[in-house]
Amino acid sequence: MSGGRGARATGRRVAVTGRRWAAKGRYRDRGQVTVEFLGMTPAILVTLVVLWQLVLVGYTFTLAGNAADEAARAGTAASPGARQGACQAAGTDTLSGAWGSGATVTCGTGGGMVTADVTVRVPILFPGTLSFPFDVTGHAGAVEEETD
Template sequence: MRRRWPWGRRWRDSGQVTVEFLGMTPLIILTLVLVWQFVLVGYTFTLAGNAADEAVRAGTAAAPGERGGACQQAGLDKLPGAWDGTVTCTTGGGYVRATVQLQVPVLFPGSIGFPFTVEGHAGAVEEEKGD
């Protein structure tokens, strides 16, 4: 049985859905922002790992005296401009290692970053050129 106003009009719920949606909007926006930030963290891990792999690949294929420079340059070339990072390559003992450190951006790549870094590591055996 529907309730009625004392003068005969029914209760109306016509704006209830709008009010509930407006109340939930901040929570929806916060959820989307958090999901986007987690996507950026995951993408930064992917970039660091790929840059380390590419750096090691270039380092193993370069001439013995140029391995460190080729490794570092290839790692930096594989990073998008919005991600600030460092590439450290070590050679010796027949093995090339690369470590890429990237800062995770806050909401927008190229803006400020979190105070922690994401690292990607890779290593491979040096190639020997046959004569």
């Protein structure tokens, strides 16, 4: 009898590696990777949604800070009587449609400074749809420029 490794010559396949064969010669654990992946799919999707939402929160902070910076710069460059309007217009124009629709821009002067506060709503998953019940505020200030 030949066959090495203790295989019997019975006409059937013998698992030399220690795996068990099904009746038609297929492994019993065939498709296991697919089942495990399908089981993990909800966890993967939830993780991606949470990461996307965190990106939106961070982007909203960035937009609010940038809008406040632009508003403060525009306020310093305007004449003293037009500072308020220029500041608010620059803060609103900087924000895109989805973030700008619910944003508020507050400008003030005092002590040789022009300050701007921009409040923006944080969207849920898609900008322009629903928003969280909390706001993100960006604050900036710049020194008043002397006008002649």
